Amino acid sequence: xxxxxxxxxxxxxxxxxxxxxxxxxxxxxxxxxxxxxxxxxxxxxxxxxxxxxxxxxxxxxxxxxxxxxxxxxxxxxxxxxxxxxxxxxxxxxxxxxxxxxxxxxxxxxxxxxxxxxxxxxxxxxxxxxxxxxxxxxxxxxxxxxxxxxxxxxxxxxxxxxxxxxxxxxxxxxxxxxxxxxxxxxxxxxxxxxxxxxxxxxxxxxxxxxxxxxxxxxxxxxxxxxxxxxxxxxxxxxxxxxxxxxxxxxxxxxxxxxxxxxxxxxxxxxxxxxxxxxxxxxxxxxxxxxxxxxxxxxxxxxxxxxxxxxxxxxxxxxxxxxxxxxxxxxxxxxxxxxxxxxxxxxxxxxxxxxxxxxxxxxxxxxxxxxxxxxxxxxxxxxxxxxxxxxxxxxxxxxxxxxxxxxxxxxxxxxxxxxxxxxxxx
Amino acid sequence: xxxxxxxxxxxxxxxxxxxxxxxxxxxxxxxxxxxxxxxxxxxxxxxxxxxxxxxxxxxxxxxxxxxxxxxxxxxxxxxxxxxxxxxxxxxxxxxxxxxxxxxxxxxxxxxxxxxxxxxxxxxxxxxxxxxxxxxxxxxxxxxxxxxxxxxxxxxxxxxxxxxxxxxxxxxxxxxxxxxxxxxxxxxxxxxxxxxxxxxxxxxxxxxxxxxxxxxxxxxxxxxxxxxxxxxxxxxxxxxxxxxxxxxxxxxxxxxxxxxxxxxxxxxxxxxxxxxxxxxxxxxxxxxxxxxxxxxxxxxxxxxxxxxxxxxxxxxxxxxxxxxxxxxxxxxxxxxxxxxxxxxxxxxxxxxxxxxxxxxxxxxxxxxxxxxxxxxxxxxxxxxxxxxxxxxxxxxxxxxxxxxxxxxxxxxxxxxxxxxxxxxx
Numbered sequence: 001x002x003x004x005x006x007x008x009x010x011x012x013x014x015x016x017x018x019x020x021x022x023x024x025x026x027x028x029x030x031x032x033x034x035x036x037x038x039x040x041x042x043x044x045x046x047x048x049x050x051x052x053x054x055x056x057x058x059x060x061x062x063x064x065x066x067x068x069x070x071x072x073x074x075x076x077x078x079x080x081x082x083x084x085x086x087x088x089x090x091x092x093x094x095x096x097x098x099x100x101x102x103x104x105x106x107x108x109x110x111x112x113x114x115x116x117x118x119x120x121x122x123x124x125x126x127x128x129x130x131x132x133x134x135x136x137x138x139x140x141x142x143x144x145x146x147x148x149x150x151x152x153x154x155x156x157x158x159x160x161x162x163x164x165x166x167x168x169x170x171x172x173x174x175x176x177x178x179x180x181x182x183x184x185x186x187x188x189x190x191x192x193x194x195x196x197x198x199x200x201x202x203x204x205x206x207x208x209x210x211x212x213x214x215x216x217x218x219x220x221x222x223x224x225x226x227x228x229x230x231x232x233x234x235x236x237x238x239x240x241x242x243x244x245x246x247x248x249x250x251x252x253x254x255x256x257x258x259x260x261x262x263x264x265x266x267x268x269x270x271x272x273x274x275x276x277x278x279x280x281x282x283x284x285x286x287x288x289x290x291x292x293x294x295x296x297x298x299x300x301x302x303x304x305x306x307x308x309x310x311x312x313x314x315x316x317x318x319x320x321x322x323x324x325x326x327x328x329x330x331x332x333x334x335x336x337x338x339x340x341x342x343x344x345x346x347x348x349x350x351x352x353x354x355x356x357x358x359x360x361x362x363x364x365x366x367x368x369x370x371x372x373x374x375x376x377x378x379x380x381x382x383x384x385x386x387x388x389x390x391x392x393x394x395x396x397x398x399x400x401x402x403x404x405x406x407x408x409x410x411x412x413x414x415x416x417x418x419x420x421x422x423x424x
Numbered sequence: 425x426x427x428x429x430x431x432x433x434x435x436x437x438x439x440x441x442x443x444x445x446x447x448x449x450x451x452x453x454x455x456x457x458x459x460x461x462x463x464x465x466x467x468x469x470x471x472x473x474x475x476x477x478x479x480x481x482x483x484x485x486x487x488x489x490x491x492x493x494x495x496x497x498x499x500x501x502x503x504x505x506x507x508x509x510x511x512x513x514x515x516x517x518x519x520x521x522x523x524x525x526x527x528x529x530x531x532x533x534x535x536x537x538x539x540x541x542x543x544x545x546x547x548x549x550x551x552x553x554x555x556x557x558x559x560x561x562x563x564x565x566x567x568x569x570x571x572x573x574x575x576x577x578x579x580x581x582x583x584x585x586x587x588x589x590x591x592x593x594x595x596x597x598x599x600x601x602x603x604x605x606x607x608x609x610x611x612x613x614x615x616x617x618x619x620x621x622x623x624x625x626x627x628x629x630x631x632x633x634x635x636x637x638x639x640x641x642x643x644x645x646x647x648x649x650x651x652x653x654x655x656x657x658x659x660x661x662x663x664x665x666x667x668x669x670x671x672x673x674x675x676x677x678x679x680x681x682x683x684x685x686x687x688x689x690x691x692x693x694x695x696x697x698x699x700x701x702x703x704x705x706x707x708x709x710x711x712x713x714x715x716x717x718x719x720x721x722x723x724x725x726x727x728x729x730x731x732x733x734x735x736x737x738x739x740x741x742x743x744x745x746x747x748x749x750x751x752x753x754x755x756x757x758x759x760x761x762x763x764x765x766x767x768x769x770x771x772x773x774x775x776x777x778x779x780x781x782x783x784x785x786x787x788x789x790x791x792x793x794x795x796x797x798x799x800x801x802x803x804x805x806x807x808x809x810x811x812x813x814x815x816x817x818x819x820x821x822x823x824x825x826x827x828x829x830x831x832x833x834x835x836x837x838x839x840x841x842x843x844x845x846x847x848x
Contacts, residue, residue, distance in 0.1 A: 018482035058442035
């Protein structure tokens with residue numbers, strides 16, 4: 001029987017320079033000595049991706065998406081080969097594979113490809129020869145005819161997705177995501193001193209945290225883990241300490257229902273004032289935004305008076321200029337009174353499975369913010385989340401007040417260590 | 425009928441930064457406007473290859489050759505995509521292809537692969553759609569099974585070989601190699617002020633110049649051009665001026681037979697003193713050097729006295745330390761008296777088709793050096809070349825004296841411009 005297979009993923013900060021790459025190699029060598037088969041997914045070194053984007057920007061303001069993908073994919077080729085060399089230097093047999101060589105097949109959409117499938121034959125063959133297999137993350141090749149393949153990248157954080165997809169395809173026992181934080185926290189520890197690392201979090205809760213601004217894991221990777229039942233461990237590449245397990249959480253009803261807080265500053269509020277209140281207006285506003293690729297999130301429409309209504313919604317702050325440019329002709333066409341924007345807002349969310357069925361949590365959130373003097377501008381909810389938009393200046397106050405109100409510093413009531421070991 | 429196809433190659437200094445890449449793009453756009461189909465081969469930007477080698481050296485003193493090839497190949501991927509983006513910015517339809525995508529098949533030897541064949545289907549298909557095809561030079565993929573391909577590089581200057589091989593495979597009308605010099609000179613113009621650019625040079629002469637240290641063109645590329653009858657033009661990427669044509673030269677007998685001077689400082693002299701003069705000694709010395717991958721060039725064995733002889737030969741100066749390490753046990757085993765080395769030597773060569781059949785040239789070379797006070801330490805000859813090893817300190821004196829003695833500053837007697845046009 002072949003030994004248990006572990007998939008490990010190391011982010012850009014973990015392989016930022018030669019010394020860090022050698023440290024990662026030593027960690028991998030230890031894991032190998034423990035007797036596990038290993039597939040290791042790496043991101044590009046440090047700021048390489050941003051540097052390559054800068055080079056492209058120096059050439060042209062609108063780089064061709066296909067060419068950009070080939071350019072960016074070189075970052076992970078480089079880190080993968082260097083990590084393989086470092087392992088050889090430690091006497092560990094290893095081989096680096098490009099995304100294409102590792103059989104990562106994508107749907108061919110440049111810059112934001114999705115993994116359409118994995119052909120694990122080569123990875124399995126290299127594992128059988130006793131090698132640690134290093135895979136360049138963030139990339140794959142399109143499923144076009146085998147002699148006309150194209151290199152495609154998976155978007156920011158895509159290496160997480162590479163790792164989880166490989167873990168699913170290879171039937172790995174564990175998928176470990178090494179990063180520059182120790183795990184998933186009840187809130188951002190840089191803003192909330194009492195923030196506590198969670199030993200375990202459910203997929204759905206993690207998805208909401210990721211969607212609402214927690215940047216530790218790519219949303220797509222969590223989705224893929226959920227669909228395939230892959231237990232993902234998020235942990236620090238700089239310390240030897242247990243991380244956070246992302247997994248199906250059967251104990252969810254026995255817990256404090258709020259598991260963590262998320263926040264997002266990359267948000268701006270757009271209000272169209274005095275829109276004529278008639279059918280089809282919403283579509284005439286949101287269709288062009290969707291066509292422009294702008295992600296609209298919270299939407300609030302006030303009750304109309306006298307045939308007019310105010311329509312507010314949020315967009316990513318980095319897309320505000322594009323949103324204004326897209327909306328200005330529409331506002332004129334609709335004969336609305338005005339278009340106002342506010343970029344000094346932020347979103348704060350409480351996340352926990354089952355929140356939806358326990359209305360007391362919403363009341364406690366709104367009451368806590370009111371007591372802290374924080375004004376709520378917009379509200380949205382999902383099955384496992386309640387989000388309030390507030391002034392960005394109030395963000396830290398709001399996070400600390402909510403962390404206290406929901407007693408997030410209190411450890412979980414259950415011993416999850418042994419449970420986690422049983423699953424892992 | 426499809427328009428004439430031109431293959432152009434741009435070296436690392438021609439694409440060293442964003443501005444130079446944009447300049448190259450404008451040159452390509454002009455050529456495209458002239459109505460030619462274009463395949464463009466690029467090297468890595470500026471010092472990228474050396475920087476990547478430095479990264480690998482920071483990881484391990486003996487990088488795995490396979491991993492090193494994947495690492496180095498990223499340099500050309502980057503420059504190829506950036507050049508393609510720059511062309512798009514000028515409104516020129518273009519696509520970059522990796523060596524593998526361009527169908528460059530190699531023999532799979534890492535770091536010094538030879539091109540085993542070209543499958544030009546994809547390049548031809550992209551040309552038919554009206555695109556300028558940018559090919560990452562210096563690399564190909566091994567001919568192993570299509571799902572286990574390996575990236576291999578062709579060694580220093582390998583992009584020249586990529587360009588000439590593509591020109592041969594695609595039946596190109598011209599192969600232009602753009603570089604940071606204006607063409608091939610009668611001697612290095614940095615050392616000999618009177619050096620003159622040659623309008624045309626034969627393949628065999630160019631091969632000898634390249635072998636003997638002229639670094640403008642890779643030897644392998646010239647050989648490939650010769651075998652396939654590809655006319656190669658070497659010209660400056662920074663000026664609009666005619667370069668030097670490398671081609672079959674039917675006028676060779678009508679010329680001044682010495683076409684140019686070459687020199688090489690990357691040379692060291694090794695002498696094994698008082699070797700027992702018996703059969704098999706040479707093999708016991710040169711076999712281990714060959715196994716260590718050391719290129720032995722000039723070999724001189726003095727007439728033996730009393731059963732002993734001195735054996736001298738040259739090795740590349742960068743390989744001298746390895747040569748000493750390899751030879752020391754052998755010298756002891758052979759019971760030779762001593763092993764001496766001299767790294768302060770240089771080679772100077774006169775090159776010209778037909779030199780072999782005109783002994784007067786050797787006499788004039790030796791006499792000129794003697795008159796200039798330059799001592800000759802070793803001599804070797806080929807069909808088209810006579811090489812003398814001298815002290816490195818005498819190199820410039822020797823080059824200037826020989827340039828004068830063979831009247832190399834005098835223009836060729838024939839109008840080669842119209843002839844070149846007819847061939848090109």
